[in-house]
Amino acid sequence: EADSGPFLCHARVYVFADTYDIPDLHFLALDKLHHALCSFEVVTDRMEKVIELARFSYCNENTRDNEAGRDLDNLRRMVVHFVVCVFGTIAKDDKFLGLMEEGGCFARDLTGLLGERIIANTK
Numbered sequence: 001e002a003d004s005g006p007f008l009c010h011a012r013v014y015v016f017a018d019t020y021d022i023p024d025l026h027f028l029a030l031d032k033l034h035h036a037l038c039s040f041e042v043v044t045d046r047m048e049k050v051i052e053l054a055r056f057s058y059c060n061e062n063t064r065d066n067e068a069g070r071d072l073d074n075l076r077r078m079v080v081h082f083v084v085c086v087f088g089t090i091a092k093d094d095k096f097l098g099l100m101e102e103g104g105c106f107a108r109d110l111t112g113l114l115g116e117r118i119i120a121n122t123k
Contacts, residue, residue: 006036007053014075015062030074037082047093050086054079054099058106072109080109084117 010033017025040046057063063073072080083090090096100107 005049007049008056011053011056042086042089044089047090051095051099054106080113083110084113
């Protein structure tokens with residue numbers, strides 16, 4: 001776990017704070033994750049960290065599922081928005097394609113957000 005990097009560290013703190021209802025820690029963990037994602041160098045050989053974060057964030061043991069069209073958990077929202085931002089790079093990764101083949105809430109949320117972006121860009 002020492003090699004999991006700051007993404008999973010901040011995500012785990014978020015889950016802990018969410019589980020035990022510690023709002024200040026909850027927001028701090030999201031803020032730290034946001035800063036880590038913003039400073040992330042987007043290159044093909046580093047996408048595994050983002051994929052691990054997506055898997056962790058969308059694991060039912062860590063965050064709650066939502067029904068289609070309902071509010072996303074804050075961690076999931078941040079992760080799926082980041083994946084959209086790096087989509088041109090991450091979509092080339094076989095592990096990401098495997099994650100997409102599994103389907104589930106991550107694939108649903110990602111395709112919904114990508115669809116919104118495509119529609120917004122065609123107007």
